[in-house]
Amino acid sequence: MAAPNVMLNIERLSSRVLRILGCNPSPMTLQGTNSYLVGTGQRRLLIDTTNPGKDEYIKLLKSTLEENTTSIQEIVITHFHIDHVGAIPDVCQNLLHSKEIKVSKMKKPVGDEVNIGLDYTFIEHNHTFHTEGATLRALYNPGHSNDHMILYLEEEQSLFSGDTIINGSSTTVQNLIEYMKSLQDILDLKPVRIYPGHGPVIEDGVKTTTDYIAHRISREKQVLEYLQGSKGDPRTVMDIVKKIYVGVPVVLHGKAAENVDQHLLKLQAEGKVVTEDGKGWIIKEN
Missing domain, CATH: 1.10.10.10 (Winged helix-like DNA-binding domain superfamily/Winged helix DNA-binding domain)
Structure with missing residues (x-):
């Protein structure tokens, strides 16, 4: 797959989606983990964070919140990998000055959860998150990890794909049988666009998902x-x-x-x- 264009540290992707780059580039994370602020109101959903100790990410998130006169309603995590959950304590300490924030994810069926110093709120398949300007439906989507979920943005018919689909490379897989089913589940949703866990926005969700399936078959x-x-x-x-x-x-x-x-x-x-x-x-x- 071709390397994507260089992404901005902060970018408005739609009227209800802002992306904050995780400032953790590597061969595995590409230009970094994508952290998304979703909604249009004075409190919004934060999807995923980055690795711990990324001060530049905290500064970027803080400036984004201030410039948009908003705050974090809830943190939603697509899966347990450290480049997605690692900065939650930093966000709580530096931006919220409190641990009184809901952090929602799907429970790992096997294995311990990553300790972030506060309790997770575990959700079920088809749980719906509501915030002003956005409705997100959480769908269990294992394969990359055993707790992985995707988030369907109903107002845009688009998808936050976590690491099931990323832009610029293929992803790692924990269970290929589950992963292939999860790709088909995404294809069945017919997403208009995909907001991936890594890499730029994918403007043709159906084609990219089809290509991902074909790549694994190949x-x-x-x-x-x-x-x-x-x-x-x-x-x-x-x-x-x-x-x-x-x-x-x-x-x-x-x-x-x-x-x-x-x-x-x-x-x-x-x-x-x-x-x-x-x-x-x-x-x-x-």
């Missing part, structure tokens, strides 16, 4: 073709990465390996590949 085909060509000689995950992720920087091979591993687990569940030792993989003979 990767799966590459994995199968490579294993078929090995003629029964077991291949490791890293063998596959080096073969099919040509041109991808070595620094990203670890994350690529995680994706390949997910493809193999999906193919194993479908009875298409097997492994004897959990390391070397071959095509399953009929």
Whole structure:
């Protein structure tokens, strides 16, 4: 996927959506985590934050609130990863001067929640957030993480996709079977535009989602073709990465390996590949 244009630190994306860049660029976060202020009134929803200790992000968020004469009604978190939840304590301490703020997310079905020093409010699938000028419907959308949710902005027929879909790269996947279903769920919504967890706004939500699905199907085909060509000689995950992720920087091979591993687990569940030792993989003979 082509690299996106450089984004502004603060940008109005629509009459009800402002983006504040997380000031945490990296190979995994691209230009940074997108934090969104949603609504039109004197209190608005904040979707996601950034990593802890990002003073520049706090300054940007503070100036955005002041310039728009607004405050934070509630913090809504798409998923538990540290680049999304990490700055919540900093926001509370420096901007709210209090821990009396609702922080809402979906509960992890397995594993501990990231400790942010205050309690989460756990919501269910189809929960609706209301603020002046905006209505957000929360939809469970696992795959990238086991607690991941997306937020459908009803007034715009648009979507905050978290890290299920990002702009400028493919995303990492914790469970590919769930992830492919989540992509189809997004496609069924037919979002006009997508506000991703990383990268610029996606102006054609349906096309991009379709492309994401096609990309994963293509990767799966590459994995199968490579294993078929090995003629029964077991291949490791890293063998596959080096073969099919040509041109991808070595620094990203670890994350690529995680994706390949997910493809193999999906193919194993479908009875298409097997492994004897959990390391070397071959095509399953009929």
